[in-house]
Amino acid sequence: xxxxxxxxxxxxxxxxxxxxxxxxxxxxxxxxxxxxxxxxxxxxxxxxxxxxxxxxxxxxxxxxxxxxxxxxxxxxxxxxxxxxxxxxxxxxxxxxxxxxxxxxxxxxxxxxxxxxxxxx
Numbered sequence: 868x869x870x871x872x873x874x875x876x877x878x879x880x881x882x883x884x885x886x887x888x889x890x891x892x893x894x895x896x897x898x899x900x901x902x903x904x905x906x907x908x909x910x911x912x913x914x915x916x917x918x919x920x921x922x923x924x925x926x927x928x929x930x931x932x933x934x935x936x937x938x939x940x941x942x943x944x945x946x947x948x949x950x951x952x953x954x955x956x957x958x959x960x961x962x963x964x965x966x967x968x969x970x971x972x973x974x975x976x977x978x979x980x981x982x983x984x985x986x987x
Contacts (some may be wrong), residue, residue, distance in 0.1 A: 908975030925979035956982035
């Protein structure tokens with residue numbers, strides 16, 4: 868689902884990727900599908916988390932995306948994921964989606980549980 872992603876840069880807690888909006892990423896209105904944006908929020912924020920040395924991708928406890936602008940077929944989108952805080956139990960990340968003009972098109976927020984074993 869993310870085969871056309873290109874990793875632009877990686878540093879501890881941060882990842883930047885780019886991709887071209889293709890036909891399979893579109894909704895019925897011909898713009899970038901919100902579900903795909905949510906999927907990428909999860910995926911890219913997890914990649915950023917894995918650069919912190921934690922070694923645990925965790926599980927999502929909260930994920931939200933605010934949509935500000937549409938993206939159309941063939942647009943190049945830059946995604947910046949930033950791990951804001953990593954604690955013993957939870958991590959908090961933001962994911963910014965920008966178009967070629969640098970305008971924010973969507974912003975994701977992702978919280979993950981990374982603590983020890985679960986109890987029943």
